[in-house]
Amino acid sequence: MKLIYPLLTCLLFSACFSPWSGYNPDPLPPIVKAWVPVYGPDSIYKKVTYIDSAYPVRNAGKIYVLGRYIYQAETGEGIHVIDNATPSNARRIAFIKINGCQEIAMKGNYLYTNNYNDLITVDLSVASKATVVSRQKNAFTALSSSSAYWYLPPPQSGYCVCANNYPDSVIVSWREDSVTTKDHCVGYY
Amino acid sequence: MKNICFIIFLSVIASACSKSSSSSSSESSSSGQGGSLARFTVVKNFLYMVDWSSLKCYDISQPLSPVLKNSVPLNWDTETIFPYNNNLYIGSRNGMYVFSLKDPSNPVKLGEVSHLRSCDPVVANDTMAFVTLRAGTTCGNVTEGLYVYNIKDPLKPEEVKLLPMTTPIGLGLNDTILYVCRMSDGLSVINVKKPGEPEILQTIKGETFKDVIAYNNLLITYVSNGLILYDISTPAEPVELTRLTN
Numbered sequence: 001m002k003l004i005y006p007l008l009t010c011l012l013f014s015a016c017f018s019p020w021s022g023y024n025p026d027p028l029p030p031i032v033k034a035w036v037p038v039y040g041p042d043s044i045y046k047k048v049t050y051i052d053s054a055y056p057v058r059n060a061g062k063i064y065v066l067g068r069y070i071y072q073a074e075t076g077e078g079i080h081v082i083d084n085a086t087p088s089n090a091r092r093i094a095f096i097k098i099n100g101c102q103e104i105a106m107k108g109n110y111l112y113t114n115n116y117n118d119l120i121t122v123d124l125s126v127a128s129k130a131t132v133v134s135r136q137k138n139a140f141t142a143l144s145s146s147s148a149y150w151y152l153p154p155p156q157s158g159y160c161v162c163a164n165n166y167p168d169s170v171i172v173s174w175r176e177d178s179v180t181t182k183d184h185c186v187g188y189y
Numbered sequence: 190m191k192n193i194c195f196i197i198f199l200s201v202i203a204s205a206c207s208k209s210s211s212s213s214s215s216e217s218s219s220s221g222q223g224g225s226l227a228r229f230t231v232v233k234n235f236l237y238m239v240d241w242s243s244l245k246c247y248d249i250s251q252p253l254s255p256v257l258k259n260s261v262p263l264n265w266d267t268e269t270i271f272p273y274n275n276n277l278y279i280g281s282r283n284g285m286y287v288f289s290l291k292d293p294s295n296p297v298k299l300g301e302v303s304h305l306r307s308c309d310p311v312v313a314n315d316t317m318a319f320v321t322l323r324a325g326t327t328c329g330n331v332t333e334g335l336y337v338y339n340i341k342d343p344l345k346p347e348e349v350k351l352l353p354m355t356t357p358i359g360l361g362l363n364d365t366i367l368y369v370c371r372m373s374d375g376l377s378v379i380n381v382k383k384p385g386e387p388e389i390l391q392t393i394k395g396e397t398f399k400d401v402i403a404y405n406n407l408l409i410t411y412v413s414n415g416l417i418l419y420d421i422s423t424p425a426e427p428v429e430l431t432r433l434t435n
Contacts, residue, residue, distance in 0.1 A: 057435040063411045065404050066221025072416055087407050087418050088430045105229035105236060108218040110252045112229060112236050119238075121252055133253045140240045 034159035034179040034186055040172035045099050046115050048122060050130040055080060055095030064104040071104050071111075079104060079113065096122065096130045100170065114140065116170050153189060160189045224400035224411060225271060225310035225359045232272045235293045239267040239279060246294060258294040269310040276343065278311040278318055285311050285320055287343045299343040310400075312362045316341050317349075317384045319367055321357035333357065335369060337384050352379075352387045359400025359411065366390075366424035368408060370398035376410060378425060390425050396434075 057080070061073030070082040070090065078101055081094040100116030109125035110133075119139035123131045154160050154174045162185035163171055179186060220231035229238045234250040235258075244267070246259040266282030277288040277296060284303040288296040311320045318338040322331045334353040338346040356372040365382040375394040381387045397413035408419040408427050415434035419427035 057415045057433075060411065060413060060415050060435075062224055062226055063400060063402055063409055063416065064221055064223045064227075065402055065409055066219070070409055070416065072411065082416065082433065084407075084418075087420070090416075090418055090431045090433060092433060103227065103229040103238070105220070105223060105227070105231045105238075107220045107231045107236075107249060107252070110249070112231065112249070112255075119247070119255070121249075121255060123252075134255055136247075136255060136257070139245070139257075140238075 028159075028181040028186060030182065031178055031180055032159045032186060033176060034161055034184075035154035035156075035174040035189065036161045036177045036179065037163045037171045038173045038175055039166060039169040042168050042170060045170050045172055046118065047097075048115065048120070048130050048132050049097045050128055051095040051097055052128050053094065054092035055097075061102060062104060064106060066106045071106070073102055073104055073113075075102055076100060079111070094128070096124075098122075099172075157189050159186055161185065162187055222402050222404060224402050224409075225312055225361060226269055226400045226411075228268070228270060230270050230272050230277075232275075232277075232290060233293060235290075237270055237272070237277060237296070239263065239270050241267050243267075244270070244277070244279065244288065244296060246296060248294060259296065261288075261296055261298075271311050271313060273313045274315065276313075278313050280309040280311045280320065282309070285309065285318065285338070285346065287318075287340065287346065289343075300340075300346050302338060302346045302348065310359055312360050312367075313340060314362060317381070318346060319360060319362065319381070321360055321369060323356055323358055335360075335367075335379070335387060337381070337387060339384075349385045350387060352389075354389070359398075361401035361403040361408070363403035363408075363421060363424045366421075368401045368403060368410075368427075370400055370410070372399065373397045376401070376427075378427065380425065393427065 059075045061075035064071040068085045070084045072080045078095055078097040080092050082090055083093045084090045098113060098115050101113050103114050105112045111122040111124055117138050117140040119136040120132050121134035123133045161179055236247040236249045238245050243263055244261040247255040248258050249255045264281050264283055269280035271278040275290045279286040284301050286301045287299045289299050290296055309320050309322050311318055318340045320336045322336055324331050324333045332353055333355060334351050335357055337350040339349050340346045355374050357369050359370040361368045367379040367381045369377045371377055375392040376398040377392045378390045379387050380390055398410055400411040402409040406422045408421045410417045417432045418430045420430050421427050
């Protein structure tokens, strides 16, 4: 009994991300207002840059500490660098722009994080620089279903057009549009 | 199909509840320390990460070319990873797993405890593991609270105590004091000197607390709008030092 609610929700929920789904919540009106994924090229959205100043906090994320620095993810956008040399005067000094980022682990000067569903190694040894030295594409898509976690979900619940996994682009936002349900894979988020 | 759907459902929502990390020092090749919600952790020359269905192990002795050494299948709802003493403690929606890193490229499951669906980061010391379970619409139906497991025998973790509390999530341990984040219900400071009788000493309110790192005398807290640092020279009495909130 307990399972019913999550299962139902998931059936509705997952279709936006499921590459194989074709599952439609039933019955669907012929035309619905739906979230449509907007794709951006990897060449732009998977670019990593170092910003030499504090960056606004909108969606604070996970934390990590190494030596005099604290790192905090700005979920989906990058990583704040906090100088903690004097904890009573700790401050944000820089931001590493990494779209799709949620995770942080480090060893020495190397930062390991996710850039959407790629595992990247970022070399921070040169001041004011963040250089991607290794990228394992789709490291987190051993299951095709896994893409869901690493991608940006629609901003609000509602109908959505199923997302695709493209080799050279990622979902960067969602727009609302009228969608003809017989022509599109439509789910519910 | 249903299973696959469920995986996606949980995994997407999982971003709300996700965890981990390792020991600290400041030499140039050392790893740092993450919070209990981390999915990535570095232990020596290996990076371990959990997605919702597997534990992946990368050899990072050559940082420019990490090599995937192993992908161990797990249940489909894995969320957090916490390294301690050459073991990995993995929190998932339906249990806690203990993996041995005796062979660091080949993590081997030692033991597990199962519970109902929930969100559950873990921290551990030599003999005890502390797990928070949170109920709610995205996390299932359990008695919310702090669960204490005896892990002297990692093959058979045993529940020794459930301390009910509302909305616990990330947690961190500093010797005999445990800090438990409870979202808008605050940050609870808990004496776990007698692990079977955890005692809430105080609860700091006023922010939405999600995770902590106890780092020497510093408590780094992740709150919904940024970061707050506390001095914990007296571990039972955190003193606010700085807030980096928006």
